[in-house]
Amino acid sequence: MSEAQPMVFVVDDDQSVREGIASLVRSVHLDVRTFGSAQEFLSARHPDTPACLVLDVRLPGTSGLELQRGLQGRGITIPIVFLTGYADVPMTVRAMKDGATDFLIKPFRDQELLDAIQRALERSSSQRRQEAELDKLRQRFDTLTPREQQVMGGVVAGLPNKKIAAELGTSEATVKLHRGQVMQKMRAASLPELVRIAERLAISNPW
Amino acid sequence: MRREMQPRLSQLRHYGLAVLLVLLAHALVLALDPYLPYPFLLPFFGAVMVGGWLGGLGPGLFAVLLSTLVVDYYFIPPLHTFSISVHDLPYFAAFVISALLAGWLSSARRSAEEALRLARDRLEDRVMERTSELQRTNDALRAEISDRKRAEDALRTTQAELAHVTRAMTMGEIVASIAHEINQPLVGVLTNGDACLRWLDGESVNLDEARDAARRIVRDGNRAREVMAQVRALLKKTDPRKALLDVHRVIEDVLSVVQDEVRRHGISLRFEPALNLPPVMADRVQLQQVLLNLILNGIEAMGSAPAQPRILRIRTHDYEEGEVLIAVDDSGVGVSSRDMDHIFTAFFTTKADGLGMGLSISRSIVEAHGGRLWAISDPGHGATFQFTLPVTFAERPREDA
Numbered sequence: 001m002s003e004a005q006p007m008v009f010v011v012d013d014d015q016s017v018r019e020g021i022a023s024l025v026r027s028v029h030l031d032v033r034t035f036g037s038a039q040e041f042l043s044a045r046h047p048d049t050p051a052c053l054v055l056d057v058r059l060p061g062t063s064g065l066e067l068q069r070g071l072q073g074r075g076i077t078i079p080i081v082f083l084t085g086y087a088d089v090p091m092t093v094r095a096m097k098d099g100a101t102d103f104l105i106k107p108f109r110d111q112e113l114l115d116a117i118q119r120a121l122e123r124s125s126s127q128r129r130q131e132a133e134l135d136k137l138r139q140r141f142d143t144l145t146p147r148e149q150q151v152m153g154g155v156v157a158g159l160p161n162k163k164i165a166a167e168l169g170t171s172e173a174t175v176k177l178h179r180g181q182v183m184q185k186m187r188a189a190s191l192p193e194l195v196r197i198a199e200r201l202a203i204s205n206p207w
Numbered sequence: 208m209r210r211e212m213q214p215r216l217s218q219l220r221h222y223g224l225a226v227l228l229v230l231l232a233h234a235l236v237l238a239l240d241p242y243l244p245y246p247f248l249l250p251f252f253g254a255v256m257v258g259g260w261l262g263g264l265g266p267g268l269f270a271v272l273l274s275t276l277v278v279d280y281y282f283i284p285p286l287h288t289f290s291i292s293v294h295d296l297p298y299f300a301a302f303v304i305s306a307l308l309a310g311w312l313s314s315a316r317r318s319a320e321e322a323l324r325l326a327r328d329r330l331e332d333r334v335m336e337r338t339s340e341l342q343r344t345n346d347a348l349r350a351e352i353s354d355r356k357r358a359e360d361a362l363r364t365t366q367a368e369l370a371h372v373t374r375a376m377t378m379g380e381i382v383a384s385i386a387h388e389i390n391q392p393l394v395g396v397l398t399n400g401d402a403c404l405r406w407l408d409g410e411s412v413n414l415d416e417a418r419d420a421a422r423r424i425v426r427d428g429n430r431a432r433e434v435m436a437q438v439r440a441l442l443k444k445t446d447p448r449k450a451l452l453d454v455h456r457v458i459e460d461v462l463s464v465v466q467d468e469v470r471r472h473g474i475s476l477r478f479e480p481a482l483n484l485p486p487v488m489a490d491r492v493q494l495q496q497v498l499l500n501l502i503l504n505g506i507e508a509m510g511s512a513p514a515q516p517r518i519l520r521i522r523t524h525d526y527e528e529g530e531v532l533i534a535v536d537d538s539g540v541g542v543s544s545r546d547m548d549h550i551f552t553a554f555f556t557t558k559a560d561g562l563g564m565g566l567s568i569s570r571s572i573v574e575a576h577g578g579r580l581w582a583i584s585d586p587g588h589g590a591t592f593q594f595t596l597p598v599t600f601a602e603r604p605r606e607d608a
Contacts, residue, residue, distance in 0.1 A: 023399065
């Protein structure tokens with residue numbers, strides 16, 4: 001897979017910890033960028049690569065948990081490795097529910113952190129792959145004519161051609177023709193595959 | 208005052224008395240007249256003097272007047288008239304002057320004595336008054352002293368209670384705070400240390416990266432040192448406030464605080480104070496903390512012991528030269544010889560919810576006072592925790608005075 005170089009973001013208010021983590025990450029040949037606060041991280045431009053966020057829970061100003069929610073609110077799905085001086089159970093549970101991949105207690109072992117970063121980056125890659133696929137499917141769907149999109153909706157809803165023809169006020173042969181076009185344009189080999197694609201695109205019966 | 212209360216009416220009685228006395232004198236003179244060659248007038252002087260003495264100046268002069276009239280009428284020729292011949296005038300005048308002098312002297316003397324007695328009485332009154340005033344002041348003072356004593360007792364008990372409550376709490380808080388402050392640089396040291404090793408090892412050696420990481424390690428080490436300096440400064444600020452203390456009173460204060468716990472655990476408490484124990488120079492609150500810690504440990508040790516007489520004994524002794532010994536004996540589970548090596552180590556505990564700080568801190572406190580704290584145990588049959596404190600012979604005011 002020809003993927004872009006992954007990026008590790010580190011947000012910690014302690015300069016020494018920030019630089020130490022950055023050094024560790026560089027030692028395993030990963031790109032790293034560090035930030036002293038949540039605001040700094042939010043105002044930075046993020047390259048379009050697989051990435052993960054190593055985030056201190058206790059930050060001055062916007063806390064780590066608040067930043068996590070803020071990112072979700074903007075639809076940014078970056079995997080997060082949390083660092084904390086003292087993990088209490090409710091906080092950990094909340095962070096994990098909101099999609100944190102790991103929760104490390106300071107001081108942590110270097111390998112623990114690098115493993116967690118690795119897991120987070122893999123998750124990021126697979127997320128990106130899924131999104132890329134979805135994008136492709138959307139593009140294909142956009143190549144369908146409005147009539148073809150209507151026919152596809154009827155087909156994935158499990159309606160027979162005759163019924164679809166009646167609904168659209170056209171002939172069964174025309175429907176069959178559209179149907180063939182849909183299968184071809186959406187690159188679906190079978191009806192079940194077309195149904196799965198429709199599910200991912202969240203397409204339902206248009207009527 | 209009582210004398211001035213007497214009614215003026217009694218003055219009349221004194222004039223009557225003067226008349227009576229003059230009559231008596233006259234009778235006496237008449238009775239003696241047949242036996243003497245000339246009239247014997249001295250009884251009149253007697254009447255005048257007695258009248259003046261008893262009745263004062265007025266009745267005295269009145270007696271003089273009456274005597275003069277009587278003498279003139281009965282004894283100065285021509286008899287039975289009030290007229291006086293020129294020949295008898297000097298004699299008569301001498302009589303009158305003598306009588307006047309006698310009456311005046313007598314009454315003056317009397318009034319002087321009277322005034323003196325009055326003054327004495329007044330003095331007595333005032334002395335009594337002042338005495339009762341002093342008594343009242345004394346009572347008030349005594350009440351005030353006992354109030355103060357009560358307040359002081361209450362204060363000391365409160366201090367002991369405070370020591371009890373804050374013992375676990377402050378210790379936990381201080382430990383948490385220091386742990387956090389030390390943890391930050393520690394994370395930095397470990398992270399950078401790991402990174403440094405990675406840059407030195409393996410196929411991708413990078414000395415610049417390793418050097419940067421090592422620099423950060425040193426920087427974090429210095430941060431940790433600053434934290435330690437602050438902790439030390441904090442400890443200095445809370446240097447013991449030492450004063451000469453009566454150890455027994457401190458023990459009693461602590462015992463009053465743990466009374467409920469002792470009762471609840473069905474423990475019989477015995478306090479065996481030594482006679483004539485010299486005072487020690489110590490910080491009251493810290494001494495309370497040590498005692499409280501040892502006593503509560505003893506109570507807990509007995510709480511988990513199988514059924515046997517639960518006895519907590521606190522003894523004091525005049526120990527070695529210049530030292531007093533305070534011992535807390537319990538009949539609890541005792542300390543195993545394996546644990547004995549660790550019980551004074553910080554964070555070592557045999558209790559489920561113990562911090563492992565009590566004995567460690569107690570030992571530091573005792574040693575800061577120049578004493579020693581150690582334990583003796585008969586596993587299964589109890590333990591004795593005892594400490595010494597040096598006796599100071601410093602000329603300092605006693606706090607418990």
